[in-house]
Amino acid sequence: MDTTRATAHLPYLDVEIRHRKSDDEDAEYLSLTLKATPSLDAFGRHVAQPEVFAALMQMHPMTWWWRGAQAMMQPWLAMNRALLPAPGREDKD
Structure with missing residues (x-):
């Protein structure tokens, strides 16, 4: 064998x-x-243990993918917040 x-x-x-x-x-x-x-x-x-779990999650490939996706989407999310009306100030037609 x-x-x-x-x-x-x-x-x-x-x-x-x-x-x-x-x-x-x-x-x-x-x-x-x-x-x-x-x-x-x-x-x-x-x-x-929280510190061990956090260290393991730093090595997890999905964590790297998620952080990359967040970084890539950050400009779009910031622009979206800038275009939304402020809370309590809604446009009335």
């Missing part, structure tokens, strides 16, 4: 992915192993 293996070591979490193809059967196997030390619950509590 031909086996491919990838591992990642994160704080409190080890990840292992194995892929193998069987020669005698027409089949493939994929396994994902997570090892949390001391536990997945402790890892979840660590990630749930």
